[in-house]
Amino acid sequence: MNHSMNLTAAGSTEAADTSQAQHLRTLAPRPLALDETGLSRHFLTELMIKHLYDAGLLTLKQLMQRTALAGPVLEVLIEFLRKEVMIDVHGQGFDKRELSYGLTQRGRESAIDAYARSGYLGPAPVPIQRYREVVAAQTVHHTNVTAESMNQLFTNVVLRDSLKQQLGPAMNSGRAMFIYGPAGTGKTYITQKLTGLFTDSCLIPYAISVNEQVISLFDPLLHQPVEETVQAPSLMFDQGYDPRFVNCRRPEVITGGELGMDMLEVHFNPVTKEYQAPLQLKANNGIFIIDDMGRQRATPMEIFNRWIVPMEEKQDYLTLGAGRHFQTPFDQILVFSSNINPLDLADEAFLRRIGYKIYFGYLQPDEYSRIWQQVCAEKGIDFTPELLDFALTQLHARHEVGLRPCHPRDLLGMAQDRVRYLGGDAASLDTQSLSWAWDSYFVSLDADVEMSPNSVTGRNSHV
Known part of the structure; x- marks a missing residue:
């Protein structure tokens, strides 16, 4: 009897894993041809020669792991680079069966030039339009929070029912919320636990490409990969989802008094020549908590004004160098938390844009x-x-x-x-x-x- 039950449970788990794998493949199919990557041959060859410059010699499998590109795509790039006399083919290992690739003098010179334009060295990025599509398909606002899930989440937490009945609908609303009350009343602790309502995962790209300018997005400090579905690029070209993404738990980004306006914009490091995504971009498909509101390096009104357009349009507008603007999704649950009266931080016009104002008071x-x-x-x-x-x-x-x-x-x-x-x-x-x-x-x-x-x-x- 128990053996049968174990087999049934194992079968159900396997079926769920298969369904999840199929969902990910449908959401982000793996590009098997150059044009399916959404990136130009010129861009990808520059990325490839930077990896070769960094490593010296790489096999096809190693290139797949580094660039997150399928073998057929890399083979096209390798053929082009060989014709351009930018790479050499080398034997590797005792039996010389596994080929490896290295740069010629011309290839090394091209790699140095490529580094001068962009210091990014990692998996191939996802084009911004593809990123928008994936974010929309896995929106956090489709998460259905029920009274049962709220009670289950806070089973061992002392939280009065009136607060649960406010927090639950607020999570379903898709609107920002303002949590306020005296210090030490549990605002930070409770808001951080809200991510426990998310039982699913989402795909986070290592980086995105805007007109082939690369912006690093995946942050190991904020994004937690789902171990059960971690995949390494393999020689099975037609299996798995696009490895330029990482399957992660829905993000939880928390910032407090250290928040400055610069942290909400794309950051460019002039030394490494790399772009880094702002906090709200890293929080997409998850929750973004601004704690200790009113104690940031930026003034409350500067921060509030920054969110007016994203909150209303569900879109954010960011800037790259030379004043180039681009649009990104703003798909997250935005939470402001403060022990200062909201009326002392923002005017009524802004507070009206925040759907839920939830007061955490003293205990009984x-x-x-x-x-x-x-x-x-x-x-x-x-x-x-x-x-x-x-x-x-x-x-x-x-x-x-x-x-x-x-x-x-x-x-x-x-x-x-x-x-x-x-x-x-x-x-x-x-x-x-x-x-x-x-x-x-x-x-x-x-x-x-x-x-x-x-x-x-x-x-x-x-x-």
């Missing part, structure tokens, strides 16, 4: 208690109702400090640090250790009296 005592118990279980701390009651009544209520999701983890962790330092049992905490953690965690504004000679009065408050 029962929500705080559930988080407290979760943290105790995670840290191996014995839960006692008396210690929790002390935190609620003698610390939070007495000092008039609102209940935030970050407090249980921070306070219990610091109290545990003290117990370990004193050689005690880290599983058993008392009110003395918790009070010590409270005093170490919060900054009393009474300290202004001692730290600033100009202070006239001190306030008994905590931040």
